[in-house]
Amino acid sequence: MNPAVNEWPKGVLHLAGSEQKFSLMRYAPSAETEYFVQHYWIVRWDLRGREPYHQTVIAHPNVNVVFEKNCTRIYGVGKSTTVRVVQDHGWVIGIKFKPGGFYPFLGDPVSRLTDSSVPLEEVFGMESRGRERFILSAPDDQSMVSRVEAFLVERLPEKDPNVSLVHEMVLSFRDDRSVVRVEDAVRLTGMNKRAMQRLFDRYVGVSPKSVIKRYRLHEAAMRIDQGEVADWLDLSTELGYYDHSHFIRDFKSIVGMSPEEYRKKVEKVAAPGQ
Structure with missing residues (x-):
């Protein structure tokens, strides 16, 4: 089981005003992936019948792989704040790599991802839609994290x-x-x-x-x-x-x-x- 990570989520701006808009949970990686991964994170929201919410974030120096319905992508480090629009209802799960931790997967300077995002296929060479559905259909957070970890373990590079x-x-x-x-x-x-x-x-x-x-x-x-x-x-x-x-x-x-x-x-x- 991946234990929850309990600390203030630095970089999420206006956090007091966002508490009723979405939930954020973070989970520690397993021994197999902790060399590369800082933690996994899951955001859930239900704003049905309410106005969309705009959440501003100061990016950390980490690459994130985010599994989201019809929008699974790899996100490089942003140079300034980014704004995420949360609306209707749903959930996403992300892999937050340690600073430097994504380079062995990419094999190219990580700066080519800065201020941008690319499809999963571009780095992992696979069709992502089926894997996206499988991961997001998990019945609970721990199951979702386990499925993401399994995806990663199958593709672990040599330790750099x-x-x-x-x-x-x-x-x-x-x-x-x-x-x-x-x-x-x-x-x-x-x-x-x-x-x-x-x-x-x-x-x-x-x-x-x-x-x-x-x-x-x-x-x-x-x-x-x-x-x-x-x-x-x-x-x-x-x-x-x-x-x-x-x-x-x-x-x-x-x-x-x-x-x-x-x-x-x-x-x-x-x-x-x-």
């Missing part, structure tokens, strides 16, 4: 040591708030800047700078969503920004609005009657 290297680097960027610039990442890892950029282009699909920025903004958005921010200067300093205006620019470049505008929108969405 760079997958572990990239994953560890990305985790260190996420957890060490002193890493705000690529130069900080170079200092932390000891890797040449150009070599790091080539590695990330090939295995992650976006630059080290982009990875660092989005993790800082995931944290900022989560803190705002949870109502924990009292002062923008304090927040930017806690996230490792020495220049407050740098934080504001980064936030706006990814989210599309300033932190203050985002907070006002969160408060509006969460207000009774909204």
Whole structure:
């Protein structure tokens, strides 16, 4: 059985306002697939008789394979926010690969998938409709995850040591708030800047700078969503920004609005009657 992953889903914006629109469950991979896979996720919704809901997400530096009715695809890393329209009723299941974890399946630089998606057939060389129906017809979450895992296990590539290297680097960027610039990442890892950029282009699909920025903004958005921010200067300093205006620019470049505008929108969405 795949245990559920219980943690705040960073990157899902305006989470308080989305709680009545859909459910999100995440499940850990098995020992067979955990070298490549971060977790599996399932979203279910029932908006019959209600308005469609637009959910905004700051993409993580991960490739996702998503099984969805008539729309099963492989999604590369987005450079900014993406919007998913949830309407009527349904469910999807996704495989969220570790940063770098999809490269051994693809065999090409993951950057060719950045800001785009491709059909399952393009990478796995198979007709996807039958497999899509089989997976989505599972009677419960655990059965659906088991069917997705079986699909993946049949196609597991050889383990590539760079997958572990990239994953560890990305985790260190996420957890060490002193890493705000690529130069900080170079200092932390000891890797040449150009070599790091080539590695990330090939295995992650976006630059080290982009990875660092989005993790800082995931944290900022989560803190705002949870109502924990009292002062923008304090927040930017806690996230490792020495220049407050740098934080504001980064936030706006990814989210599309300033932190203050985002907070006002969160408060509006969460207000009774909204």
